[in-house]
Amino acid sequence: MVRRLAECAPATRIREVTILRPSLIAPQSPDELAATVQGRKVVGYARRAKNVLLHLDKGWTVRVQLGMTGHFFWIPDARQLPRFTRVWFGLPGGAAFVFEDSRTFGNVHVHRTEELPTVFAAYGPEPLDDGFTWQQLKASAARAKGPVKPFLLDQSKVVGLGNIWAAESLFAARIAPNRPLPGLSDPEWKALHKAIRKTLAAAIDNAFRVTASAEEFPEADLLACFVYGRTGDPCRRCQEPIARFVQAGRSTFHCTRCQH
């Protein structure tokens, strides 16, 4: 999404803000958010965990937390807002940024840019950052107990992995989702670290590639899965049927022959 924004609207200015679902702004005030953001120039786009960041001039940043079903994107014509538009930003020439969110687990806030480290204090490291090492991943599990997959979903340990990509990363690392954390060897931590980075980078590339236009979001995140959603289908590596079980309330998919 962030790559698309930079491509579609490399430089723009927010002319007006329309908040159709004020609960997504809470606890901030819709009027205050609109007053702060209106007229500001967009000076850059970024991402932290699953938040899209619009850096504005005068030291402000709009933070769009995508939640489960949120999409944030640019459209050329604000008269054609998608069905689940909750907040939109009018831009010059009739274009708009749209926050579309069918299930409304997301939210939109504005912050002083300098306050972002505090806003994100509870988040773990970004796995795609250059500085993210396997030792850092292992260290983040030092006081964690229980199996490896729920650990990967814990955004305070490492960000970015939801249910799909945690399962896929474990398959790529050939580690069973129910392996207890303290039992992982250093070579396994190295393999998991590498698998997480490779899996997320490929997922982002695939999602970017299949979003043919800015407002189209097919099941991008289900592309190129090895185990997720493939119960009973043959493993792409060994042909064993993919197994599913429920772990910490979530569906988990794995190959019992490839993953140990």
Ligand SMILES: [Zn+2]
């Ligand atoms: Zn297999």
